[in-house]
Structures are given as structure tokens and as C-alpha cells.
Amino acid sequence: MEASTTFWDDLVEDLEDPEFLREYVVESMRIATIDNIVNALDEAREAAGLTKASLARAISADPATMRRLFSGGAPNPTLGTLAEVAAALGLRVTLEPLPDLERSKVTQPLLEGRSANTVDLAKYLDGIRRPSRLTSAPA
Template sequence: MEVKMMVSAFWSDLAADLEDPEFLRDYVRESVRIATVDSIINALDDARISEGMSKAELARAIGAEPAVVRRLFAAGNSTPNPTLGTLVDLAAAVGLRIRVEPLPDEERQAVTEPLRTGRVAEASIKRLAQLRQTPGRGAVRPA
């Protein structure tokens, strides 16, 4: 019962915070960033494993320190923020290419509306929360 009240209080507080246009924009940007980086890192790690490469071998392939690649793929790591150049290098080493793609229709308005207007519809708040919890989206496709 107490946990349910805490969760309910969290969503109430979040809804109130999202009324501030600047907080809303930050929340949306961070939600999209987390989901996208997570998806790309997971796809790169899956491809690395499929290629039979160790993290150290992948690091050597792109001229990076092994510790950099280990940290990038570390489970439980706080969301990494690699450069686009690093992601492109890693992708190339495992036979992938990074691409930009349109957001699915069901996400598009939930993301673009608050960034453009500083306002969000109630239904979009739940969709934004799902972005942070849904791995597997991505801008990575086989070359």
C-alpha cells in the first residue's frame, strides 16, 4: 500500500513539474536521449557478440583503450554519452551503420510537441515515460 502511494505521489509530482515548459523540454530531450543511446549500445553489443569479438578486440579495432569500451557496454552503467564519432567507429567495426530514422507515428507528437511548444497533452506524458523504459528502439541497422 505504501509503495503504491509513493508511485502515485511520484506521478503527481512529475505531472506538476511537466507544466514548467523548460522542465518539460529537458525531460523530453533526456527521455529520447536515454532510449536512443540504450538502443544503439545494445545493438552494438549484440553485433559485437555475434561477430565473436571481445570488448578488448573491439577497442583495438577502433584505436580506443579497452577500458573505454568496457565502460560503454557495462551492465548497470549510468547512461553513457558516447560521441557520434565513437558510435560510428564501433558500428563499422562490427559491420553496422548508424542511420537517422523518423520516429514512429505513435511517438512523434509526444516528442515533437513539447519540444516545439513547451506544452504536452496528458496522453503524451505516459508515452514519454514509456520511452525511458523501452529498450530496443534504434537508429542502428545492418549496413
């Protein structure tokens, strides 16, 4: 528990630095966004009864590409790849506005380089950075 407390104390202190805060918020949002999109695509793939290999064939990609995308590791797909996979599943990737609460927690610190409550910001970002579903099960 001591190490955990030290981590949080250090993170909260680091978030006082505007440059660190911006980088941490951006990276947290990137991780959460990619995780959400990949999870939704994988659920759609499973609902359609498609294997990763058949989905790869549908977009003329190497099967290893789909295995990496849905592996639960550290995927960093291009927007083009996500759009191709989505299209093969009858979907499209779209943007949506952040809810007001999330906007105040994320957008304002990015624009201002500071947060009124770095403890709450750290906890919020930790919550959205945690992968929710991806597994490393083979297809």
C-alpha cells in the same frame, strides 16, 4: 505505492512547465536513443564473436572504453565513438523518422512547450527511458 503515486503526480505537475517539459523530453529521448544504439552494437559484437577488448583494439581505443560503453551504467558516448564501433562491426549509425504516434507524443511537446495530456506523456517517456538489455557482465 504511495511514493510512486506522489512521484507521478509531481512529474505530471512539473510537465506543465514548458522549460521542464522540454528538458525532460530531450533527456528521455537521449537516454532511449543511446540505449538502443548501444544495445544494437553489443548484440552485433556478440554475433560477430568479438570480445570487448578485441573491439577496442579494432578502433584503437582503451579496453576500458568498451567495458564502460557496454556496462549498462550511464554511458554517454560520443557520436564519433558509436560510429567507430559501428564501422568495426560492419554497421553505420543512421537517422530515421519517428513514427507518427511518437512524433505527436515527443516532437509536438518539444516545439510547443506543452502537452495536451501530461499523464500520457509521462507514461510514454517512462517506458522509453527504461534500459532494455544492457548488463554489467564482464567480457
